[in-house]
Structures are given as structure tokens and as C-alpha cells.
Amino acid sequence: MAIWGMGWIALAVAVVPSLRGRPWPLAMPVFFVLAGLCAILVGPLRMDCSSILSAVCKSRYDAGAASWHFYAHAWLSVGIKAFLLLTGFAFARSAWPSRLARLVLGGALVLLAAGIVTFFLHDSFAPYQGLEERLWALVAQAWALVCATVLILEATLEPGALRVHEASLRRHAPGELAAS
Numbered sequence: 001m002a003i004w005g006m007g008w009i010a011l012a013v014a015v016v017p018s019l020r021g022r023p024w025p026l027a028m029p030v031f032f033v034l035a036g037l038c039a040i041l042v043g044p045l046r047m048d049c050s051s052i053l054s055a056v057c058k059s060r061y062d063a064g065a066a067s068w069h070f071y072a073h074a075w076l077s078v079g080i081k082a083f084l085l086l087t088g089f090a091f092a093r094s095a096w097p098s099r100l101a102r103l104v105l106g107g108a109l110v111l112l113a114a115g116i117v118t119f120f121l122h123d124s125f126a127p128y129q130g131l132e133e134r135l136w137a138l139v140a141q142a143w144a145l146v147c148a149t150v151l152i153l154e155a156t157l158e159p160g161a162l163r164v165h166e167a168s169l170r171r172h173a174p175g176e177l178a179a180s
Helices: 002-019 027-042 055-063 068-095 099-120 122-156 159-171
Strands: none
Touching: 002 027, 002 122, 027 068, 068 099, 068 122, 099 122
């Protein structure tokens, strides 16, 4: 988990140069750093038992009788998910009004809706609760891959083309479509 968290922090450092000159340039990197810190902290704060596999453990958890590190692990896990979700909204704001920003915003809204649905229906997925966590981890890794790909594309643009692109973003008011 610590290595995974350091990976999110490294991605935050790597994404900073590509966001310079855009609105809210540090919002996305800050959310990546917060997700990374949560991931680093969640590793040593182990759960007492598995509330997914053990009915006794689940009843202890529901009664508030588990250890403090059990609850810290659960809340830090929620923090990782929330901060990674917020990176999508921050990136959409930074890249607005581009087509990519609208696509990322749509994806973030779908993930938010899916997160809300699975939160309320969590107990109905009893035999598949571990699968739900692993699917979310897969989505997080896919998001990292998308961010890394955008970084590579931004880095390979010729400086003149990048300046023209950034200038076109600054010329247009928010909500107005930029010329491609």
C-alpha cells in the first residue's frame, strides 16, 4: 500500500508542469497527494478481522467495538476513493472547455453515481463485496494510466503547438468552445 501511495504522489509531482497556465493548476495534484498519503497510512493500520467474511466481525464493527485502527483503516479507504474521484472533477475544471474536460467530467459523474449506488446497496452485494473493492482498484489504476498518457502526450507536443493551445484556452471565456 505504501508503494501504491508513493505512486500517486509521484503522479501528482509529474502532472504539475502540464497543468501550469490553466485554472486551478494545483487542485488535481493536491488530491493525488492526499490519496497517496491515505494509501500510505492505510497499510500499517490493519483491520482486526474481515467484516466481509465474518458475521462476528461485522457485528463488532456495527456495535462500535472494533479497535481504533480498524475504523481508521475504513475511513482512510474512503479517503482514497474520495480524493481520487475529486481528481477527475479538478482535472475537468482545469481543462475546461475542451472536449477532454467534458469527457472526464462525464466519467467522474458516472463514477460518483456508481459510488453512491454501491454505498446504499453495499449489504445486498454480500457474496461479492470483495469483488467490488477489487473492481474499484482496477478503475483507480485505469485512471492513473489515463493521467500518465495525457502527461506523455502533453510532453511530446512541440513547444510552439503547446503555446498556441494554451493561448486558445485563455482567449475563450468559460463555457465557450475553443477552436480546435
